[in-house]
Amino acid sequence: MGMDGSPINTQTSISKHAFFDLSHVSPLVFLYLLRSCYIHGTCKASAKFRALQHQVHLVLANNSQYGPATLIAHCLYILPIFGSYCEGISHLVLSSLRRFLKMGHNDEDLLEAKICAAKLFLGIVDGTLAYDEGVLIKILEVFDIDLMDIEKVMCGTRSTKADTAKEVVEKYVTKLIDLESYTIAVDVLINFSIRQFGESFLLKMMECRQFKAAEKWATHMGKSMLCLLVQEYVDKKLFKPAYDVIKKNNLRQEFPELYHQSKERQVFKLAEKGVWDVAETRAKGDRQLLEYLVYLAMEAGYFEKVEELCDHYSLKGFLNLKEPEENTLHNRYLHLDELFIEDVIWVDEVNILHDAICYFEECKVVGVDCEWKPNYEKGSRPNKVSIMQIASETKVFIFDLIKLYEDVPSILDECLACILQSPSILKLGYNFQCDIKHLARSYGELNCFKHFEMLLDIQNVFKEPRGGLSGLAEKILGSGLNKTRRNSNWEQRPLSHYQLEYAALDAAVLLHIFRHVGSHSQPADGNSKIEWKSHIISHMDSTAQKMPKKDTETIEGSYQEEVATTKELRSL
Known part of the structure; x- marks a missing residue:
């Protein structure tokens, strides 16, 4: 039991009773008690260090026999006799003194301590005292020892041919x-x-x-x-x-040329990673770098970025270079018209929000995706999810989550719950668990993102090792997705035409990949069977670490209706 009658945790306790009154203790006794407390404490080393550091601080504040700096200087003279405890205790007392001196100091005490510490330094240099080099540097820093302090110590013992303080230090170096x-x-x-x-x-x-x-x-x-x-x-x-x-x-x-080459390398690496907005920020103010970024965008086939940079910074002579390449680029990537998408609708007002929900309540299968502004600062929190795309076979609604959450949070919550938590609507996603967790972190007050019903993560069905959704689309549909827009600024308003197209494609393509899954669910013509029903998740919490229970029956009717819709679309 402790002195106040409370139980003591023997696993984390440290003996400090010896420090009850140290107002007249000598340096030797102080160090002996300090070592005893360290030995008998049972908590972790870091906790032990902090607890003893606090006790040393109390001793420095209350010892009337020595000034605080002088007490520690004398302790450092004695510490080598404590053997293996010397280094640890020296760091303890020096760090405690450093913190104490930040609160103020007595000039007379500090002057006396500096002379004592200068003697200590000379003892370490000539090998009389055995100390780690790291402790020596701390002694120099904490006591602020300079050549004049060394000279004062040497003055009384110097012979006519003795070295100066500077020469002693230089020889040691x-x-x-x-x-x-x-x-x-x-x-x-x-x-x-x-x-x-x-x-x-x-x-x-x-x-x-x-x-x-x-x-x-x-x-x-x-x-x-x-x-x-x-x-x-x-x-x-x-x-x-x-x-x-x-x-x-x-x-x-x-180094003007080297500086520019280094900036070019930075811009190149950022462009290579697809973070074009960050690359533009790095190049801003340097016309030569901006032109270099334009060439990189042209090489990557990111011609909307070429157009954007040329317009924004009045760069001439680039736009006509991209015209012969446009047809090649068009053939390389999927476009909305190839996926039978009739309309892309921006949702940032209540009436459009209600229209969207009414529309999706009649759907059996939808594709869902999210976008947010990338964050490239180390240690900083990710940005909030900016938009959510929900696609049917013919329409894509893009929800401005930031604006809707600011304007009508309760209505947004109620409306999205009708879709995301509906057991009769199958939600398709790709790496959907990542989106779910990010939605919950971004909008923790909304219940609609706390749990989801009837999910099918396409990534889990195919388990493609490389290429992501774009690679899967290329494998299944013959063309991939243009991912150059992925890392753009999704918080800017309005979004560009290219951003809207990219966002809509990411959600719409999921339905077409799912259509392929359905048509190959039974083996035919040598194709292996694609098992997808076992991957359906009937219920998932946004905080869940593992995929919860699965349901393969309730979606069967929905799937059959979806196949019928697919056949109708194919006949068009």
Whole structure:
């Protein structure tokens, strides 16, 4: 039981009673108690460290025998006798002091501690005290030791031929370099503002591939050393770090050609990934880069992007180059007229929303897909789902979820639930579980996205390893989908004609692939049987990790009606 009568969790407890009164404790006793608490604590190391850090902070605030900085400096002298606990406890007390000093300090205490810490540094340098190099750097940083502090300590013991403080530090750095401890060597030089180690030091670090240390040293030395660093990166064909140094240190004028080549490589990689809007943002303000992006779009067959860039930035001489290619592009990808789509309807008002729901309540099978603006910032949350497309055999309705959710959330919820939660309408999707989870995250207050009825994920039926929906469409229907628009800005309003066509195709093509599934559900002419009924999901929660129970019977009637509709369409 604890002192307040509450039970103690022996798995996470740490003994701190020894710190009840440490107002007059000596450094040796303080360290002994600190080690004892660490040994007997049973919680995880990180929790133990935080708990003891708090206790050290209390000791620094209340010890009347020593100033806080002086107490820690004396502790560091003693710590090596604690053997294997030395390094861990030294990091503990130094981090605690660093946090304490941020709240304020006593100048007299800090001056005394700096002299004590300078002696400690010299002891580590000459090998009298055994400390890890990382601890040495922390000592220099926390106590803010400079050459004057070292000089004061050496002054009383120096003979006529003794080294200066600067010479002692330089000899130590030379020793570190010989041991290939480049990061520590750079930290020591920067701490003491020593600049004697020049180009040869940088070249040696680059040769040993110590790039972070080399960049830190070059930044400390200034522009000429940074230029040498960039050139070394280029010679080693390490163009990205070279560009990063140029950008970070404003060296564009010193390396104009290299800077432009790096920007071109960035734009090329973004275009290659299909993130054209991001590529355009990177190229903005640089006409040469924008023209390069136009050529990339032409090469990718993304001629609507060519047109958009030329119009927006007044780029001349490109539009007539794309005309001979248009027929080839048209034959390469599916188009809405090939899928018998008579109308694509934008839904952003209540009356159109009601019309859409009434229409779909008469359908037996629909295709469903979603789009959202891609997010390329690391660590940031995904953007909300922007639009939902629901397709029948002849029409596609595109729901502006962002606007409808802002204007009429309750009506949107009720209307979409009539479709998504209807057991009599089969919803076709591709990798639909991803869309379901994203819808639930985007619009958590809407019940319509919390569970779904009667789903068939086409991806699970075919299990295509490559190509996604476009590859599957090409395999089944003979032509794929133009995916260049996939990563466009789906939050812009109005959406472009090309975006609307892409969105409509993604939903409509699902019905035509399903039509193929139905016509090949029985083996004929050597074709293998396609089993699809077992993949129907009768009920799914948006938070479910696994696919829940399946239903193969309730959709049978719907499917037969769909086959009839298919035959009618084929006869047209």
